[in-house]
Structure formats: C-alpha cells, structure tokens
Amino acid sequence: MILLRLAWRNLWRNRRRTLLTTTTMALGLTVLLVTLGLGDGSHLQMINSAVRSGSGHVLIQARGYQELGGVERTLSGQQRRAVAGWVLEKEHSFGIIGTAPRISASVLGSSSDGSVGVQLIAVQAEAEARISRFAETVAEGEFLTSKDSGKVLVGVGVARKLKIGLGDKMVLMGQGAQGEIESIVVRIKGLIRTGLVEFDQVLVLADLATGQDFLQLDQRVHQFAVLLDDMNLASPLAAAATRAFPELEVLDWQQALPQLADFIRIDDGGAYVFHFFLFMLIAFMVFNTLLMSVLERRREFALLEALGLVAGQRFLLVLLEATLIAVLALLWGMALGLSLHAYLAMYGLPLDIISTSELSVAGVAFEPIMYSSLSPARILQAMIVVFGMSLMLAMVAARRAALAGDIRLLGSH
Amino acid sequence: MLFVLLGWRNLWRKPGRSAISIAAIASGLFFLILLLGISVGLKEQMLSNGTSLLQGHLQVHHRDYLPDRGLYDLIGGDQDALELEALIETLEAQPQFEAVAPRLYGFSLISTGEQSAGAQLLGIDPRLESRVTSFLEGMVAGKSLTPVAQGQVLLGATLAKELRASTGDEIAAVTQAADGSLGNELYQVAGILKTGLSHLDRVLAVIHYRDLQQLLVLRSWAVHELALRIERPELADSVADELNQSGLLPVDSLAQGWGELAPQLRDYVGLIDSFYGFLIGFISFFAALGVLNTMLMAVFERTQEFGMVGALGMTPLQILVTVLVETLVLVSLGIGLGLLISFLVMQPLSAHGIDLSRWTGGLTMLNTRIDPVIRFGWAGKHLVWSVIGMVAAALLASLIPARRIARMDPVVALRGVVEGSG
Numbered sequence: 001m002i003l004l005r006l007a008w009r010n011l012w013r014n015r016r017r018t019l020l021t022t023t024t025m026a027l028g029l030t031v032l033l034v035t036l037g038l039g040d041g042s043h044l045q046m047i048n049s050a051v052r053s054g055s056g057h058v059l060i061q062a063r064g065y066q067e068l069g070g071v072e073r074t075l076s077g078q079q080r081r082a083v084a085g086w087v088l089e090k091e092h093s094f095g096i097i098g099t100a101p102r103i104s105a106s107v108l109g110s111s112s113d114g115s116v117g118v119q120l121i122a123v124q125a126e127a128e129a130r131i132s133r134f135a136e137t138v139a140e141g142e143f144l145t146s147k148d149s150g151k152v153l154v155g156v157g158v159a160r161k162l163k164i165g166l167g168d169k170m171v172l173m174g175q176g177a178q179g180e181i182e183s184i185v186v187r188i189k190g191l192i193r194t195g196l197v198e199f200d201q202v203l204v205l206a207d208l209a210t211g212q213d214f215l216q217l218d219q220r221v222h223q224f225a226v227l228l229d230d231m232n233l234a235s236p237l238a239a240a241a242t243r244a245f246p247e248l249e250v251l252d253w254q255q256a257l258p259q260l261a262d263f264i265r266i267d268d269g270g271a272y273v274f275h276f277f278l279f280m281l282i283a284f285m286v287f288n289t290l291l292m293s294v295l296e297r298r299r300e301f302a303l304l305e306a307l308g309l310v311a312g313q314r315f316l317l318v319l320l321e322a323t324l325i326a327v328l329a330l331l332w333g334m335a336l337g338l339s340l341h342a343y344l345a346m347y348g349l350p351l352d353i354i355s356t357s358e359l360s361v362a363g364v365a366f367e368p369i370m371y372s373s374l375s376p377a378r379i380l381q382a383m384i385v386v387f388g389m390s391l392m393l394a395m396v397a398a399r400r401a402a403l404a405g406d407i408r409l410l411g412s413h
Numbered sequence: 414m415l416f417v418l419l420g421w422r423n424l425w426r427k428p429g430r431s432a433i434s435i436a437a438i439a440s441g442l443f444f445l446i447l448l449l450g451i452s453v454g455l456k457e458q459m460l461s462n463g464t465s466l467l468q469g470h471l472q473v474h475h476r477d478y479l480p481d482r483g484l485y486d487l488i489g490g491d492q493d494a495l496e497l498e499a500l501i502e503t504l505e506a507q508p509q510f511e512a513v514a515p516r517l518y519g520f521s522l523i524s525t526g527e528q529s530a531g532a533q534l535l536g537i538d539p540r541l542e543s544r545v546t547s548f549l550e551g552m553v554a555g556k557s558l559t560p561v562a563q564g565q566v567l568l569g570a571t572l573a574k575e576l577r578a579s580t581g582d583e584i585a586a587v588t589q590a591a592d593g594s595l596g597n598e599l600y601q602v603a604g605i606l607k608t609g610l611s612h613l614d615r616v617l618a619v620i621h622y623r624d625l626q627q628l629l630v631l632r633s634w635a636v637h638e639l640a641l642r643i644e645r646p647e648l649a650d651s652v653a654d655e656l657n658q659s660g661l662l663p664v665d666s667l668a669q670g671w672g673e674l675a676p677q678l679r680d681y682v683g684l685i686d687s688f689y690g691f692l693i694g695f696i697s698f699f700a701a702l703g704v705l706n707t708m709l710m711a712v713f714e715r716t717q718e719f720g721m722v723g724a725l726g727m728t729p730l731q732i733l734v735t736v737l738v739e740t741l742v743l744v745s746l747g748i749g750l751g752l753l754i755s756f757l758v759m760q761p762l763s764a765h766g767i768d769l770s771r772w773t774g775g776l777t778m779l780n781t782r783i784d785p786v787i788r789f790g791w792a793g794k795h796l797v798w799s800v801i802g803m804v805a806a807a808l809l810a811s812l813i814p815a816r817r818i819a820r821m822d823p824v825v826a827l828r829g830v831v832e833g834s835g
Contacts, residue, residue, distance in 0.1 A: 016709075016713060017710060017713075020706040020709055020710055021706070023702070023706060024702065024703050024706050027699050027702055027703075028699065030699075031695060031696055031699045034692075034695065035692055035695075035696075038688070038691075038692070042688070067571075067574065068574050068575070069571070069575065070575075106530075106531075106615075108531070117531045117616070160480075161481070197677065198612050202612075259609065259610070259611065266769060266785060269769030269785065269787075270451065270454075270455045270769065270787060272769075273451055273767055273769070273787065274448060274451050274452075277444050277447045277448050277451070278444075278448060278696060280444055281440070281441065281444035281445070281448070281696065281699075281700060282699075284436075284437075284440035284441070284444065284703075285437065285440075285441065285699070285700065285703030285704075285706075285707075286703075288433055288436055288437040288440070288703065288707045289703065289706050289707055289710070291433050292430070292433050292434075292707050292710045292711060292714075293710060295429050295430060295433065296710060296711075296714045349688075349691060351684050351687045351688055351691075368680075368684060370688060
C-alpha cells in the first residue's frame, strides 16, 4: 500500500516526465483509434453502398438462380407469399428495414436508332424506394410508382446508345417464361445515373406488374431482397431462411457479391499489415520514452536501495507507476481519440479534392468522403492493446530499474 | 571548435541516453518507411489489378471510336489502309513499350442449336494478348498451348452456362457484317473463361482476330484497338501524349493512358493516395512527437549539468552550440541507422512482397484475378517530409529547452529544479 502511495507521489513529483510519457501513450491510442475507425468506416461504406445499389443484405431466390439465371427460375405465387409472411415475422428480431420482390432478365432494347442488350429489373416501386438507392439516382424525370404500367427508367448509358430521352418509346424483346419470344413497347419516364458506368449502360427499370406482364410470369418473381439495419445480422438471417425454406436459394451479401467480399478481404489484409507496423511504431515510441525516464532515475533508485527497498520492491514500484501512467494515458487517449472519431463519424474526411468522375470499386459506387466507424469491440481491442503493451514494456524497463540500484551511483550525476 | 569537441564527448559520456535518442529516431523513421511502403504497394496493386486484366496501360483507337465503339471506326480507316504488322513491330521496338496487342470487337448472337444468347465478340492475337493482359489466365476448362486458335472460341463462364455449352461443343455466331450482309460461322469451344468480372463473364466470347475479320467481312489490317503494356504505368498519360506527337501512329488515331480510359480507376487510386496520405501525415506527427518527448526528457535530465558548465563560465550561446552539435550527431546517426535498416528490410519486401492470402484465408482469389501480394514501394516525396519532420522535432526538443536552461541562473540550475524536475 505504501508502495502505491509512493508511486502516486512519484508521478506528481516529476510532472513533466509523467506528462511526456502519458502524451506518447495517449497519442498512440488516438492514432490507433482514428486509423482503425477510418479503415472500418470505409469498408462499411462500401458494403452499404453495394447492398443499397441492388443486392440487399440477404437474397431469397429459386435454387440455381445465382449461377445460372434464367427467366423460368422463379418463386411460385405460393412460395412468394410464404417468404413474404416469414420475413414479416422476423422483422423485429432481425431489424429488417424493408423487403422487395424483383424480376430481372437480359433482354434486347431497341429504338429507331439501334438496339442494345439490356438488363431489365422490374420492382415494386414503393417497396424498392425503401431498400435501394434507385429512387435517389434518378438524374432526369421521376421515379416509378405502382401505377406506372408500361413506363420505364433507363440508365444514362442506355439512353445515349439508343439516342432516346424522356417521353420517347423503346421496344423490349426477350424470352418469356413459356419459352416464346415476347415484346413490349414502353415509354421512358426517367433517366438513372447509379454512378457505375457499366451498370448505367445496361439498366432498364420497370414496375413489377409491367415486367410480369412482358415476360408472362403472372404473379411469380425471381427474388426477394431484404435490407437490414445491422449488416452483421445478414448471415444469421440467411441461415434462418435456409432452414425455413430448404428448397430455395438464400444468399447473404458476401455470397451475392463475391467480388466485393474478396476486395474487402484483400483490403483487410493490407490494413492488417498496416496496423501491425503502426502498432510496432507506437510500441517503440512508448518503449523509448519509458526507458529514457527509467534511465534518468538511476540515482533515485540507488537512493531507494540505500533506504532499504529490495529489488522486488523497486520493480513493483516502477510497475505501479507504469500502471498509473497507463491508466492516465488510457483516459486521455480515449477522450482525444473518441472525440476525433466522433468528428470523423459525423462530418467525415473529405477526399474528393481530386475526383472528377463517379467512383466505383469492385463494381460498387463509392463516396469520396470517408466516415469513421468503430464498434465497441474495436475500441476495447485498441484499449487492451495499448494498455497491455505499455505494461509489458514497462515491465522490461522496470527490470532494468530494479537492477540499477548501485549505491555508487548515488555520488554520480 | 572546443564546444564541438565538448558536444561530441558529451554524447559518449552517457551512451545509454544517446542510444535511446538514436533508437527513437531510427525506429520512428523505419516504421514510417514501412507504412509508406505498404501504402505505395497497395496503390500499385490496385492499379495493376485495374489495368492488367483486360484494359492494358495504354490504348490506341481511331479518334471517333470511343465512347460508342462503332464498327467502322478502324485504326487507319481514314486512309483505308494500315500496315498492322509493321506498326506493331515499330511500337514494340520503342523502349517504353513492353508489349502491343491488336483487338477487334463485334456483337453477335451465339447459338448452340437449342440455346442462344447475345455476346460481345473480342478478336485477339492470342500470342500477343497474353503479354499485355491476364484475362486469358482465367481459363477454368480447356487447356492448350495457344489459348485460342483459328476456328476456336473461348466463352465467358456465365455465357457458357446460359448456352449449356462445354469444351469441344460447336457453336454458331451470327452477326451483321460490315458490308451489310449476314455473317455466320461455326466455332469450336476451346475453353471457358472466368475473368472475375461478372458482366464480362456474361457476355464475352473470344476468338482469333483473323476469324473475326472474316466474320465481319473486314480486310486483314482491320483492328479497333491496340492495347499496350508500358514499363511505368504511372506515367501512362504522358507516354500517350508523346506517342500521339511522335508520328508513329496513323493520323486519324489517338493514344490514351489508363487514367483517361478509366477515370474511375484514376480517381480511386487518387482517393487511396489521399486516404493514406492523411493517415501517414497523422502517424508522422505522432512519430515526431515521440522523438520530441524522448529528447525533451533527455535535455531536462541535464539541468544540473548545464548549471555546472554555466558556473564554470560557459555562456548560454556556447551551451547551445554544444547541444546543437550533440543533436545533429544524434539525428544523423538516427536517420542513417533508420535508413540502413529500412533498406535491408525493404529489399525482400519490395522484391517478393507480402502474400496477404496468409491472413485473408483461402479465398476465390484465383477466380477473381486479384493479386493478393503487396509489394512494398519507396515513397520519395512523403519520405523526405517524414525525415524533415523528425529532424525538426529533434532540434525543437533539444534547442528550446536547452536555451531556457542555459539562460537560468547557474546556481538555480545546479539545484536542478526546473518546474518540479527532481
């Protein structure tokens, strides 16, 4: 107990040294928090952007649809009602924001100026607006409503290739569910710019009923997309859906967007190496500071030995001091790091000074502002890492201090 | 001169203290170089993943070909002639170009008899193509020395599934030829491609460019595109400018770098750059502060010593000169040591890189054709700023407190009480 009091007094006896040591540790924690926050935040942003620009967190569809596609691979009316009812049931327990039925098909789009292959996506307009970004990406005209039978929105690239604009007509032609070639004349209600150039060159968006009518699907749909509040619940929900509907295909976003999942793993790997070296840098800086402060006190330790403190007690004393310093540094570092994180989470780090065009990574539109994001587990991780490291390094320094007690040093400067 | 000697001697009087200061600078610099090295490596990896799959670093087209990719906008089409082989040879003879590959594009309906689908035909010279891009490595079925001979076709994986076609099957391609006639031809499926880009796998059909010329009823010099690989991809835009002014290309053609061809990639690379720029700046600041703190401690520790030499008659200026000499020696040794270790460690890291799949797990990496190896690179400009930051921090940490102590009454300093210092 007396050692603890002695340690506490020692801290304030040399305020400058305490301040310098805690500053180094606290700033180390701050750097770690900000770097982790921005790294995690950019991933989260990419995933959010991806699930919002089409896939959703969980997809429920007919078996084989992901790999093979095909107009005839649908959910029957009965399956569709069963899935919709099941999703409604799970709404609260999984934090489901919305769910939307969709049809999609590769068809030929033509105007008097030519034809291009397009990707027709037919959606329930009101449900879709809740779960995806399509409604926000309308560049010209307006988004669909469920009364818009026979009207479509087209990607800006499609409009340019076919030389069509608002109010113009185009013809869609493709294989229907019965195997016959079907066609329909539609009118352009708006233009869409998703930010993905390749996607904008093929996208045609129609109301669900229009698509079902065109492709002879009656009440059938190809897939259900589910959007969640917390993406970490995507895999559990997908697992639950697989159990409930073993005859269907259920994908979480990693399975639906394998390229993005790979990209994120690669990026994670890079971040892992980056953080490893950052951590080493912080460790060395803290260690240097601690060593310097112990070295400076050799005379003091010699005095303590003369006063009767044995090596173990001196070791304990330095360790106690280090613990107190680490606690102070932790408090300070958390305050500084978390306020910087809060600022970056709210206002973000603008990186768009150089950007001129729309951005996409691995097929996902990307915002040029990076927002910080830290889970409680990450914060705890950073705290434990810095605290544990400081104590461990202090132990090495303390050992030196304990052995340094040489009475002869009392006379030296 | 005496004070320079004094400064030098002081350094070795307390070797432990000097060693810690040197270690602080050296380790700070070393880890900054490694962190910068990763960020350069990640950027280069991004760039090479973005350009080496299909695009190439540089492309040459007829100036009207992009963005609509019209069938008639051929390179040299305005004169109705092109010495294709001679042009490729001339370009390959230039030191800045490593490889050149000609390409021809077309749309067609592909049919197996029961199933049919629309496809983008890409006509290539298989021998030249594999030296510029890597998409031919994504072959999941079918193996031969030449990936696609004349009379053969490679299908994108999704397209092949839609057509229910497999290796050895025969498919028919039907298209509108350049002269307005209906061109059609049979090809044998020689392989299935998984490029890793889903939109490509859905539409891509690769044949020999000579076959495509015949199918489209075009002459034997007709190509839409030359894709080039250059030695330093980051200079693509200026290399393209030089090529445009060199007179080597037909007058109606235009060379463009990857940045112009894929502004998104350029922006993303820029984004990664400024993201890491911010992080590194932040971390450099921390490293400089770490050095500052260590050296501040070392200087304040010497309050009594400065009081002593002051009492012996050294002026504050003379004390400052000795401290300056000490600091400069420490800084030079620290930076020298840091650079030396960095060179030794960076050597294998930049040559072989770190294989990220060790941390990221198995992955479908081969299918997506993303290279999981980061090769560390030297970041010249950032590195200079980090060194300057270190030097400034060290000088600041020594000289300012030293000046304050030197100006103190030697008697007070001798007691060693500068603001609660023990």
